[in-house]
Amino acid sequence: MLDSQTIVYDPDYEGPVISVQGLRNSFGDQVVHDNLDLDVRRGEILGVVGGSGTGKSVLMRSIIGLQTPNEGEVSVFGQQILGESDAATIEMRKRWGVLFQGGALFSTLTVAENVMVPIREFYPEMDRDFRREVAKYKVCLSGLPPDAAPKYPSELSGGMRKRAGIARALALDPELLFLDEPTAGLDPIGAAAFDNLTKELQQTMGLTVFLITHDLDTLYAICDRVAVLADQRVIAVGTIDELLALDHPWIQEYFNGPRGRMASAGKKVIG
Amino acid sequence: MPSDFVEETTEEGAVTLRFSGDLSIASMGDLPERLRECGDAVQRLDISGTGYVDTVGAWLIHRTARDSGAEIIGADDDAQRLIAAVAGADQATDIRPDAPNPVVRVLNEVGEATVIAFTTLAGLTGFFGAIIVGFGRLMLHPGRIRWNAVIARFDVVGVRALGIIGLMSFLIGLVIAQQGAVQLRQFGAEVFTVNLVGRLTMRELGVLMTAIMVAGRSGSAFAAQIGTMKLTEEIDAMRTIGVSPVEALVLPRFIAAVTMLPLLGFYASIVAIIGGGLLSWVELDIPPATFFSRIREVVPLTDVYVGLVKAPVFGAIIAITGCYQGMQVKGNAEDVGKRTTAAVVQAIFLVIVLDAFFAVFFTWIGWD
Numbered sequence: 131m132l133d134s135q136t137i138v139y140d141p142d143y144e145g146p147v148i149s150v151q152g153l154r155n156s157f158g159d160q161v162v163h164d165n166l167d168l169d170v171r172r173g174e175i176l177g178v179v180g181g182s183g184t185g186k187s188v189l190m191r192s193i194i195g196l197q198t199p200n201e202g203e204v205s206v207f208g209q210q211i212l213g214e215s216d217a218a219t220i221e222m223r224k225r226w227g228v229l230f231q232g233g234a235l236f237s238t239l240t241v242a243e244n245v246m247v248p249i250r251e252f253y254p255e256m257d258r259d260f261r262r263e264v265a266k267y268k269v270c271l272s273g274l275p276p277d278a279a280p281k282y283p284s285e286l287s288g289g290m291r292k293r294a295g296i297a298r299a300l301a302l303d304p305e306l307l308f309l310d311e312p313t314a315g316l317d318p319i320g321a322a323a324f325d326n327l328t329k330e331l332q333q334t335m336g337l338t339v340f341l342i343t344h345d346l347d348t349l350y351a352i353c354d355r356v357a358v359l360a361d362q363r364v365i366a367v368g369t370i371d372e373l374l375a376l377d378h379p380w381i382q383e384y385f386n387g388p389r390g391r392m393a394s395a396g397k398k399v400i401g
Numbered sequence: 402m403p404s405d406f407v408e409e410t411t412e413e414g415a416v417t418l419r420f421s422g423d424l425s426i427a428s429m430g431d432l433p434e435r436l437r438e439c440g441d442a443v444q445r446l447d448i449s450g451t452g453y454v455d456t457v458g459a460w461l462i463h464r465t466a467r468d469s470g471a472e473i474i475g476a477d478d479d480a481q482r483l484i485a486a487v488a489g490a491d492q493a494t495d496i497r498p499d500a501p502n503p504v505v506r507v508l509n510e511v512g513e514a515t516v517i518a519f520t521t522l523a524g525l526t527g528f529f530g531a532i533i534v535g536f537g538r539l540m541l542h543p544g545r546i547r548w549n550a551v552i553a554r555f556d557v558v559g560v561r562a563l564g565i566i567g568l569m570s571f572l573i574g575l576v577i578a579q580q581g582a583v584q585l586r587q588f589g590a591e592v593f594t595v596n597l598v599g600r601l602t603m604r605e606l607g608v609l610m611t612a613i614m615v616a617g618r619s620g621s622a623f624a625a626q627i628g629t630m631k632l633t634e635e636i637d638a639m640r641t642i643g644v645s646p647v648e649a650l651v652l653p654r655f656i657a658a659v660t661m662l663p664l665l666g667f668y669a670s671i672v673a674i675i676g677g678g679l680l681s682w683v684e685l686d687i688p689p690a691t692f693f694s695r696i697r698e699v700v701p702l703t704d705v706y707v708g709l710v711k712a713p714v715f716g717a718i719i720a721i722t723g724c725y726q727g728m729q730v731k732g733n734a735e736d737v738g739k740r741t742t743a744a745v746v747q748a749i750f751l752v753i754v755l756d757a758f759f760a761v762f763f764t765w766i767g768w769d
Contacts, residue, residue: 253426257431268456270490334456
């Protein structure tokens with residue numbers, strides 16, 4: 131059974147899904163984050179934007195425990211996870227899924243086997259045939275054609291690899307999904323389809339999504355709120371309209387630059 | 402709360418499964434196995450009493466309903482939405498690609514390996530041709546020789562290999578002398594240890610072991626460096642600017658390997674002889690002065706020539722396989738690893754095959 135040290139998940143917790151307070155990250159002399167605060171609400175898609183090198187990925191890695199910050203507190207589902215061992219946070223880690231930038235699929239396993247890895251790891255007692263069925267429907271649920279399941283990652287296109295990555299991230303039916311630049315490197319059609327998939331999955335499964343992106347179309351199309359990283363912290367969080375009302379030069383340039391205006395116009399045309 | 406269900410049978414024999422608890426991946430337990438045993442008589446799945454339902458629970462309900470033809474009742478909006486979503490994702494598919502018949506597979510692999518062996522040989526020959534052409538062009542325009550690159554390769558391939566090759570050769574010389582002394586002593590002929598060490602290292606082992614070491618040190622580096630440049634499109638960039646990759650990358654490495662191998666091979670032979678001499682002194686009481694004057698008597702000059710003729714050829718083979726495999730890299734980082742391995746294996750294999758041909762050839766021309 132569970133170790134007494136294990137942090138137990140509280141199903142009745144209603145507060146912010148992720149809460150980051152006073153986070154500080156630095157590499158040598160270079161300070162990436164200083165006194166960074168951020169709350170992610172239950173059921174929302176939060177877009178995280180910021181210029182290159184502002185530490186969007188570092189923030190995500192700090193939350194999921196791949197990077198130990200110098201200072202600060204990070205809690206997920208109301209539980210402090212910073213400084214806890216992997217064994218202690220295992221119950222929490224079952225409740226989130228991560229899609230890395232390149233998909234990070236295990237190259238020696240087929241797509242379906244990739245999806246089975248977390249299931250086998252966390253629920254080894256699950257019936258083998260049932261596990262296979264679960265892997266198969268997860269692959270199809272991620273919008274991959276059925277014939278993609280027995281393929282190896284090297285046989286897939288970039289867009290399909292991302293979908294396979296999301297299938298693996300969703301293997302344990304998480305409540306929280308981290309996406310690191312999911313539409314980077316996809317053609318506009320593939321990117322729009324991926325946005326739709328994210329929205330659809332979020333609505334069907336009631337996910338909370340932490341989404342790092344550079345894609346203005348994604349921000350307009352699916353994000354409920356947007357957090358802006360600049361000056362080593364989150365300078366603003368809100369809907370795009372709320373952000374536009376702010377007088378910060380980077381935000382103005384980002385959303386009111388030529389690309390920002392076009393994405394905004396596209397959103398209005400589509401509705 | 403763990404999932405559970407009870408079976409209720411009406412008088413007409415219709416079975417209803419009444420579920421309770423959470424239907425989720427964490428609370429599922431052995432439910433899939435138990436449901437499988439319920440059979441076809443099930444007509445209704447009542448999930449009105451369930452708590453939290455996730456897609457895995459929805460899939461379980463959907464699958465049971467699909468297999469038994471039962472009706473799902475009591476699903477709330479969330480559960481209905483999930484069941485509809487997983488039903489839409491219910492498509493026949495496989496976990497692994499179909500495995501072909503083992504006989505066919507073995508034949509396939511043998512065939513593929515044969516084709517690869519011949520295409521590689523053809524590719525290497527073609528690449529050698531390209532190097533010759535590049536070399537010819539360079540001779541016509543000597544100003545284009547990249548001396549800096551060539552000297553840098555001399556350093557990496559030659560000078561920096563001195564330590565490891567010296568140590569290896571010294572130990573090989575020791576081992577040959579020691580084994581020779583033990584065996585030859587049985588005939589009282591231990592003085593012939595000198596012949597053994599001198600001729601074997603000069604003629605064969607010095608150059609051969611050096612070639613193997615250089616293939617492992619530099620052949621692999623050539624393949625990995627050029628392969629990585631291929632991946633990052635540096636080589637394509639060179640071509641568009643008008644720089645020939647053969648001239649800029651391959652020729653300096655080729656020249657360095659061809660020049661350095663005879664020097665390293667000769668050095669290795671000398672160090673091996675020193676090692677053998679040391680052991681002969683300690684074990685057989687042959688003083689160094691005697692040992693070296695004996696070496697001069699018993700090792701014909703042709704043995705030195707044999708080593709020096711073979712060495713540049715081995716160097717060429719190492720450079721050609723390394724650079725060729727590097728240029729063949731396609732796709733991803735994994736391929737760099739595969740090609741590097743292939744470069745080393747092919748270089749060592751070809752070196753040993755050619756060494757056998759050389760042995761026959763030199764005996765034939767009377768250099769024995």
